[in-house]
Amino acid sequence: MRSYVQLLFDVAAEKLPYLNEVPVFFDNPKQESHGDLACNAAMMLAKNLKRRPLDIANEIVNELKFDSSLIEKIEVAPPGFINIKFTHGYISGIINTVLNKSDSFGKSDLHSGKKAIVEFVSANPTGPLTVGHGRNAVSGDTIASLLEWIGYSVDREYYFNNAGRQMRVLGDSVKFRYLQLLGEQIEFPEDHYQGEYITDIARKLHEQYGDTLRENAPADLFKDTAEKEIFADIEKTLKSIGIVFQTYYNENSLYADGKIDDVLKQFKDNNLSYESDGATWLRLSEMGQDADKVIIKSTGEPTYRLPDIAYHTTKFNREYDLIVDLFGSDHNATYTDVLAGLKALGHDTDKIKVLIHQFVTIMQGKEIVKMSTRKANFITLDELIAETGRDAVRYFFNMRSITTHLNFDLEIAKKQTDENPVFYLQYAHARISSIMRMAEEQKIGFSDNPADGLSHEDEIRLLRKLWQFENEVLIAAENFEPQRITVYLEELAAMFHRFYTSCRIIGSEKAVAEARLTLSAAVRQTIKNGLSILGVSAPERM
RNA sequence: GCGCCCAUAGCUCAAUCGGAUAGAGCAACAGCCUUCUAAGCUGUAGGUUAAUGGUUCGAGUCCAUUUGGGCGUACCA
Numbered sequence: 232m233r234s235y236v237q238l239l240f241d242v243a244a245e246k247l248p249y250l251n252e253v254p255v256f257f258d259n260p261k262q263e264s265h266g267d268l269a270c271n272a273a274m275m276l277a278k279n280l281k282r283r284p285l286d287i288a289n290e291i292v293n294e295l296k297f298d299s300s301l302i303e304k305i306e307v308a309p310p311g312f313i314n315i316k317f318t319h320g321y322i323s324g325i326i327n328t329v330l331n332k333s334d335s336f337g338k339s340d341l342h343s344g345k346k347a348i349v350e351f352v353s354a355n356p357t358g359p360l361t362v363g364h365g366r367n368a369v370s371g372d373t374i375a376s377l378l379e380w381i382g383y384s385v386d387r388e389y390y391f392n393n394a395g396r397q398m399r400v401l402g403d404s405v406k407f408r409y410l411q412l413l414g415e416q417i418e419f420p421e422d423h424y425q426g427e428y429i430t431d432i433a434r435k436l437h438e439q440y441g442d443t444l445r446e447n448a449p450a451d452l453f454k455d456t457a458e459k460e461i462f463a464d465i466e467k468t469l470k471s472i473g474i475v476f477q478t479y480y481n482e483n484s485l486y487a488d489g490k491i492d493d494v495l496k497q498f499k500d501n502n503l504s505y506e507s508d509g510a511t512w513l514r515l516s517e518m519g520q521d522a523d524k525v526i527i528k529s530t531g532e533p534t535y536r537l538p539d540i541a542y543h544t545t546k547f548n549r550e551y552d553l554i555v556d557l558f559g560s561d562h563n564a565t566y567t568d569v570l571a572g573l574k575a576l577g578h579d580t581d582k583i584k585v586l587i588h589q590f591v592t593i594m595q596g597k598e599i600v601k602m603s604t605r606k607a608n609f610i611t612l613d614e615l616i617a618e619t620g621r622d623a624v625r626y627f628f629n630m631r632s633i634t635t636h637l638n639f640d641l642e643i644a645k646k647q648t649d650e651n652p653v654f655y656l657q658y659a660h661a662r663i664s665s666i667m668r669m670a671e672e673q674k675i676g677f678s679d680n681p682a683d684g685l686s687h688e689d690e691i692r693l694l695r696k697l698w699q700f701e702n703e704v705l706i707a708a709e710n711f712e713p714q715r716i717t718v719y720l721e722e723l724a725a726m727f728h729r730f731y732t733s734c735r736i737i738g739s740e741k742a743v744a745e746a747r748l749t750l751s752a753a754v755r756q757t758i759k760n761g762l763s764i765l766g767v768s769a770p771e772r773m
Numbered sequence: 774g775c776g777c778c779c780a781u782a783g784c785u786c787a788a789u790c791g792g793a794u795a796g797a798g799c800a801a802c803a804g805c806c807u808u809c810u811a812a813g814c815u816g817u818a819g820g821u822u823a824a825u826g827g828u829u830c831g832a833g834u835c836c837a838u839u840u841g842g843g844c845g846u847a848c849c850a
Contacts, residue, residue, distance in 0.1 A: 258789065261796085271792060274830065284830070310830060312793070355850070397850060510848055521776075521846090528848035535850050563777045564845045589778065590843065631786060636779065636843065643785090643799090651812090652798065658812050666809050673809090706789050718787055721797070732805090732814045773812070 233257060233702070235301065236268060236315060243294035249276055250291070257315075259699050266306070266314035267322070267695060273311040284311025317698075322691075323682035325698045329753035330677075337704045337760050343382035347553040348546055349375040352469070352476075353390045356461040357401050358426055360468050362639060363559060363591050365612040369628035369766070370588055370713060371557045372474045376764050377708035377716075383553065387475070390542055392482045392535065393458055400424065402454025408433035409453070413442050432460050468613050472621045473766045480545075482538045491533065494541040494576070498526070503575050518571040535565070540572040547578045554583045555711070557633075563587050586711055588633035594640040610641070619644045622767045626653035629713045629765050652721060653767060656758060659724040661773040663755035666736060670748050673737055677749045684746025689730040693754060696723050700757050704764070713765065720761045727754050 236257060244250035253275040257268040273288035280287060288307040295305055303318045329336045351371025354364050375385045392398070404423040408430045411417060419425070436444060436456060444452065469475070485491050495511075498504040504513050509529030513536065516523050526537040546554050558566060566585050574580045593610055616624050623644065630652070631637050644651075670676075678684060685694070700719070707715035736747045759769040 254790075256790070258792080260793080261788085262793070265793070269792085274792080277830065308793075310793080357850095392850060395850070400849095508848080512848095525848045530848075532848085534848065539850090560778065560844045562845085562850085565850080567777090587778070587844095592843090634778070635786080638785070640785085654812050655798085658810080662810055662813080664810095669809050702789085710789080712789095714787075715789080718797080721787095725797085728813055729815090731809080735809070737809045773810075 232301070232317070232321070232698075233268070239295045239297055240270075240272075240291075242296070243291055246294050247291060249280060252276065252279060259702070260314065263692070263695075265308065265312070266304075266316035267698070268315040270313040270315070271311070273307075273313060277311065285309060287311065288313050319685075319691075320682050322694045322698055323685060325694055326681050326749055326753045327679075329697060329756050330749070333756060334760060334763070336756060337700050337764075338380050338382075339701055339705055340382045341705065342378075345383050345552040346386075346550065347375075347378050347383040347555065348386045348388055348549070348551045349378070349555040349557065350388045350390055350546075351375075351555075351557040352465075352474075353558075354465065355392050355397055356458045356465060357397055357424060358461065359428060360465055360612040362593055362610050362612055362615055365472075365615060365624060366588055366591050366628045366633075366637065367557055367559060368469060368474055368612070369472065369625050370586075370633050373625075373629050373713040373716075373765055374555065374557065374586070374708075374711050376766070377704065377711075377713065378553070378555075380704050380764060381708045386477045386551075388478045388480055389476045390480045390482075391462075392538065394482045394486065394538070395532070395535070398454055398458065401457050402451065404429045405433050405436070405453040405457045406448075409436055409444060412437050413445055428461070428464075429457070432457050435460070468611075468616070471613075471616055472624055480542065482542070485538050485541050485545075490541045490545065491538060494537065494544060495527070497576055498572075501575070503572075513568075513572060515568055515571055518575050520568060520571050524568055536568055536572065539565075539569045540576075543569060543573055543583070544576065544578065547573075547582075552582065555586065556583065557586045557588065560587050560589050584711065586633060589636045591637045591639050594638055594642075615639075615641075615644070622657070623651060623653050625766045626656075626717065630717045632712060632714050652717075654773075656720050656724050656762065657768070657770050658773055659727050660755055660758045660762070660769045661771060662731065663727070663751050663758075664771040666751055667748070667755070669737060670744075675737065675741075675744050675748055677752065678742070678745035681746035681749045684743045685750060687730075687734050689726065689733050690747070690750060693723075693726050693730055693750060696726055697753055697757055700761070716761050716764055720758060723754065723757060723761075727751075727758075 237255070240250060240255050250272065253272055255270060255272045257270055260266060260269045273291060274284045276287055277284040285307060288311045292305050292307055292313060297305065299318070301318060301321045303316045306314045306316070308314055332338075349371055352360070352364060352368045354360060360368070372387065375387050378385050400423055407417060407419050407423065411419070412430075412433055436453070495504075498513065502514075504511055504526065506512070510525045511527035512523045513526045514523055515521075524536060525534055527533050543554075556566065570580050570583065570585070573583075618641070619627075627639065627644065628637075685691070703715060703719045707713060734747055736744050736751065738744075739747065762769045
């Protein structure tokens, strides 16, 4: 329908060439009296044409030759909006569209044939995932789903560093705990990983190897064991909230297959790097950044920038049309260096969309819980899932725009009451399921032509809302804004609950009852589809 | 000091390239279950969108300055 309306304007533009001077957009008006689609082109044109927007709007409307079976009317409203109202027959048709498309309703093929990669979580395996990682995980997974819904073929990827200093400290942390288990009186360094999970890993090693690791442990045994154990936990946690990655890309492999050397050579060959004080520096100040930065330390060890750049070149080499990186705000200073480096190597960095999500503040009542992996006074994602459930975790993290700080009050999250909006949606779904079971017993079936049985304002509102779903998914996906889906679903559910109160199904005359049942089925399907984008379950009973 | 991000109702948050009267939930108050799930519905109250100035037909949204907060500012990641 949007494309049909667009076509009407294209036709009008043949007589009114000025229409080509501005982009013509169609909004879903907030207010019902403004129709189903609104266009503001006349006002955008007013200045250039030096004419009154109302006159321009009227001129445009006169050139719009529309099919009266689809569009009821097109009106001009001050200061110059063009409001388009669909016919009841057309808008009612959404019910059959929903039921026919079923689990695919809301999907569009605007970007089909394109490949996208979404990199998220990417936490280094130095400890269990925290609540902060949880936000990243849920947002990233949902953004990936959204992209799939608008046609992209999407790979979810997790990148982690397992080559640097951090991992050495991790290995040493396990070793110290191991030695303590053997009864040695050593002080555990304050800057090492303090968590209980470190001792657990040490204990496992002790069970397996006894005290033989005191003297002749294989070089990387402590580190490798820690990485393996912790990573297994991370994967398990992610799986418990329905997140599965296509690939886990690790830093070590970039050294093994020579990609680090390749990039380094390219920098050198193109005079983009230089040596100073025994270190290798990248000429970032010539790439629009504040200062040059070290990519290889005087110790010979690269800083994170070099492997990160090398890693991203693999994304370009893998020919993705869209490259999405989702980081926490603590990375906000690092990604610009990486982008600058990639651009200098000749990559089209416009394909990269870097998303920075703000931090999660954990509240225990009114008290702020300060989190630090090293000090291990964090709340783990596992604990959060155990206390609130998978659906609540996924819904809560998707409820807000990723750009805003998020307060997660553990006391509220633990409550399974109506303060928790996920139940409101699931309840609507379960309620409709219940009606459908009941209707079946009463031999009330679906209507092939529900339009005639629907006239109540609460019914009309639902129809219009269903019609908007596909576009909502599109906007949410293109802007990487999962919270738009939760907002939409809450509005849809509220409309349904109202309709439920005002429009009875069982007991109404047959044509009306069947039309309402069919509408309810379409609402149920749409709620289910929306929840599935978010990764939240849609229960049949509650 | 510098960079990025944030500031909307008592609280937590929405608001589609800048659009029409800034919306929800929770909390508060008043109602609605002999009838399809009351985890629901209806109504009331709640706002100088942190402040000031600017851009324009029109600003929560864009620009400048200020205030308050978060994260960075490494030869850590």
